[in-house]
Amino acid sequence: MSGLQRDLERLLGGEALRTGDAAETYLHDATEMQGLRGWADAVVVPQSTADVARLVAWCYKHGISIVPRGGGTGFAGGAVPFGGVLCSLEGIDHVRSLEPENWSAEVEAGVVTARVHNLARSNGLFFAPDPGASSQSQIGGNVACNAGGPHSFKYGSTGVFVTGIEAVIADGDVVRFGGHCRKDVATYDLRSVLVGSEGTLGILTRIWLRLLPAPEVTLPVAAAYSAVADGVEALRRVYGHGLLPATLEYFDEGALAAAGETFPRQLPANTRFLILSESDGGRDEAEALRKPLEEALAEKALSVAWLEESGDLRAIQRWRSGVSYAVSAQRGGKVSEDIAVPFANIEAAIEGAREIGERIGLPSCSWGHAGDGIVHATFLIDARSSDDLSKANLGIAELFELSRRLGGTVTGEHGLGWVKRGQLEHQVGTAELKLLRGIKDIFDPAHLFNPGKKGMGGGEREVGLVSAF
Numbered sequence: 450m451s452g453l454q455r456d457l458e459r460l461l462g463g464e465a466l467r468t469g470d471a472a473e474t475y476l477h478d479a480t481e482m483q484g485l486r487g488w489a490d491a492v493v494v495p496q497s498t499a500d501v502a503r504l505v506a507w508c509y510k511h512g513i514s515i516v517p518r519g520g521g522t523g524f525a526g527g528a529v530p531f532g533g534v535l536c537s538l539e540g541i542d543h544v545r546s547l548e549p550e551n552w553s554a555e556v557e558a559g560v561v562t563a564r565v566h567n568l569a570r571s572n573g574l575f576f577a578p579d580p581g582a583s584s585q586s587q588i589g590g591n592v593a594c595n596a597g598g599p600h601s602f603k604y605g606s607t608g609v610f611v612t613g614i615e616a617v618i619a620d621g622d623v624v625r626f627g628g629h630c631r632k633d634v635a636t637y638d639l640r641s642v643l644v645g646s647e648g649t650l651g652i653l654t655r656i657w658l659r660l661l662p663a664p665e666v667t668l669p670v671a672a673a674y675s676a677v678a679d680g681v682e683a684l685r686r687v688y689g690h691g692l693l694p695a696t697l698e699y700f701d702e703g704a705l706a707a708a709g710e711t712f713p714r715q716l717p718a719n720t721r722f723l724i725l726s727e728s729d730g731g732r733d734e735a736e737a738l739r740k741p742l743e744e745a746l747a748e749k750a751l752s753v754a755w756l757e758e759s760g761d762l763r764a765i766q767r768w769r770s771g772v773s774y775a776v777s778a779q780r781g782g783k784v785s786e787d788i789a790v791p792f793a794n795i796e797a798a799i800e801g802a803r804e805i806g807e808r809i810g811l812p813s814c815s816w817g818h819a820g821d822g823i824v825h826a827t828f829l830i831d832a833r834s835s836d837d838l839s840k841a842n843l844g845i846a847e848l849f850e851l852s853r854r855l856g857g858t859v860t861g862e863h864g865l866g867w868v869k870r871g872q873l874e875h876q877v878g879t880a881e882l883k884l885l886r887g888i889k890d891i892f893d894p895a896h897l898f899n900p901g902k903k904g905m906g907g908g909e910r911e912v913g914l915v916s917a918f
């Protein structure tokens with residue numbers, strides 16, 4: 450055990466420390482299939498906000514960096530440490546309160562997302578954000594990334610549901626902005642500053658959430674097309690007719706080649722583009738959307754199938770969560786990004802990503818939250834091949850350029866993390882960058898929280914170590 454580990458054992462107790470193999474599992478996130486793995490001088494699992502405050506105060510005193518980690522499902526390498534102390538929030542996982550009469554909940558940051566879904570549901574309520582790995586991700590991680598997901602189209606991303614945040618910032622100060630109150634404009638909106646901060650401003654320890662009444666019914670529909678253009682036309686009609694289904698997802702030919710066989714219903718043989726959508730709400734409301742949605746989807750469709758509300762819906766949502774893994778299984782790895790463009794440019798983004806794949810000589814595919822303009826453009830790689838990795842890197846650089854050209858962003862939901870370092874400068878101007886870095890300086894003057902992430906600098910000495918990126 451190192452001196453640092455012994456100090457932390459004294460500070461937090463032996464049960465908070467993870468060493469050897471037990472520590473290894475904390476050194477990667479969902480970017481592992483791209484080959485990204487870090488290291489930490491110590492891995493700790495505090496059990497309370499007070500523990501976190503003590504830890505941060507100690508790290509601040511000794512100039513040691515701290516990387517917060519939720520469920521480790523992030524796709525940006527945000528929770529991957531490159532030295533310093535890895536602080537996992539899994540031990541801070543109490544549901545403090547659930548108030549069905551107020552449509553609200555107060556949960557600790559380490560509560561797993563699916564637990565919030567289930568708790569809300571069992572009380573007639575609904576927590577809409579549903580990033581695909583919800584059985585593993587944590588609420589703190591969702592807030593730290595402002596995670597989206599299929600239902601963001603109608604309901605908004607995680608931040609929309611956050612009415613309060615408790616966080617530990619520099620020197621171990623515990624700060625709280627907001628709470629159960631749905632509206633509170635007394636202060637600068639620092640709660641929103643913490644939403645999406647990716648662990649670079651402090652450690653989120655408690656979250657107050659706004660919930661919704663649970664939709665009475667959810668009616669899923671699948672529409673198949675033989676060409677991207679036909680599917681995109683249908684998406685445009687949904688927008689053009691002013692329809693607001695709960696989800697509006699797409700899957701291109703490559704994604705269907707990887708995962709289409711396990712789709713819960715038989716798809717027409719020449720399906721090259723699939724749209725999944727859900728009409729939800731009160732029964733009358735959901736039924737009322739059915740006809741116009743079907744009309745919007747039907748023109749040029751090979752098939753439009755309404756699926757069963759109960760069994761089919763669950764099967765489709767499970768299938769949707771598995772697409773990423775099915776794609777990875779094609780060649781053993783993938784490099785995937787979450788560019789987002791204005792909805793009007795979605796076809797150009799989908800086609801542009803495909804053309805980049807052809808140019809760099811890697812199989813590619815995309816799928817995503819079409820309604821929100823999010824394109825998960827993906828290059829399939831053999832993760833052991835450095836040639837594939839360098840081709841993918843070239844492709845990703847072109848992809849980012851494409852998103853900017855189309856008026857979009859390099860990240861619509863996963864965050865900049867580590868893998869998109871260097872991108873912020875291309876996306877915002879000098880004055881904006883100065884303001885963002887000024888905010889970082891106030892929350893974290895010694896730049897010890899999650900160095901090298903979210904374009905906030907630091908971590909430079911490690912750059913060469915992950916040459917694959």
Ligand SMILES: Cc1cc2nc3c(=O)[nH]c(=O)nc-3n(C[C@H](O)[C@H](O)[C@H](O)COP(=O)(O)OP(=O)(O)OC[C@H]3O[C@@H](n4cnc5c(N)ncnc54)[C@H](O)[C@@H]3O)c2cc1C
Pocket residue numbers: 478479516517518519520521522523524526527528538558559579580581582583585586587588589590591592593594595596597598599647648649651652653654770773774862863866899902
């Ligand atoms: C199969 C699959 C599908 C996915 N689908 C989606 C999707 O549809 N939409 C979407 O948005 N994302 C999706 N993701 C990405 C991921 O699930 C989300 O980004 C999720 O919000 C990450 O949560 P986590 O708890 O795993 O965070 P981690 O991966 O542990 O951390 C992510 C970032 O948050 C920071 N962080 C974590 N906890 C805290 C805390 N308590 N305080 C401060 N900072 C913290 C970390 O430092 C890191 O920067 C998917 C991932 C997988 C594997």
